[in-house]
Amino acid sequence: MTHRAFLQTAIASAALLLAAPVFAQNTPIKFQLDWRFEGPAAMFLTPAAKGYFKDAKLDVSIDAGNGSGGAVTRVASSVYDMGFADLAAVMEFHANNPDAPNKPVAVMMVYADTPASVMVLKKSGIKTPADLNGKKLGAPVFDAGRRAFPIFAKANGISGVQWTTMDPPLRETMLVRGDVDAITGFTFTSLLNLEARGTPASEVLVLPYPQFGVKLYGNAIIASPKLIKENPAAVKAFLKAFAKGMKDVIAQPAAAIEDVKARDGIINSALELRRLNMAIDTAINTPNARAEGFGNTTPPRLSLMASQVSDAFGTKTRVNPEAVWNGSFLPSAAELNVLPAKK
16 A cells, blocks of 8 residues: 555544544442342442443442441542432531531432440340340441430430440350340341341340430432532532332332342342341331331431430530432432332
């Protein structure tokens, strides 16, 4: 090929490339879970597996976590764009880091009620919250139930509690061994972990926070202010795809667990199905969720929680409820209609 012919070919090729349509790439979203790939992770893994995020022009990658506090800080550091975390952890971060440039914001409430509870063995003789006076309680230092325990204690007149700190895998073991009198944790996590350690649920007394005067919200989907500012459409698209997947998860939880199994092949499917169903029954499909609407919050309850967290956590500044919550990206009421019809 002559030099002139080569140039003509190159020019023609460049012209074809310029004339070709340019297809917009899907928006990448790095998402941080609050915990491992267990049953409740299906809420996010199912819409991903079914292609709902891709249909929304999003390229969503989902990573396992090690607690709500970690999810909040990773979104705050811009390592992740969005995440799933306990609203109290979000509030605490805001109030203790007033000058932080990228404080995560809750954009959809998923657990309308905190799943936190105190759990004791029935043989201990503890029957009511008042029986916890002067007892030894155990939980990891970052456990949501432990952090919120002062609210539970104030509502129930509990004092003189001694805390023992341990790594998460040892919490239920120490209760079974009698090293502590009670533990705090998410009910659907610790109750099933106790069973795995040979203690059937029938031998455990559960004192759920919502049933004993603690009206805290639980976990919410959070987003970085950077993403909200630069690509609000992506936040809205994520929540719409999530809600669509959530409806599938609630309708067919057993099928949803298979999406979790695809991410972590060693899970016990039967156990994780029970965990997912417990999460739905105790934190998602609750009277508060039905009254407020799935995904939503109400100003009075949000303000009360902000005040309680400020007091219980002893934050540097008071929590501003308007700064931690932004419901403007929520899907329509029809799209948020994910809860099953009342039987």
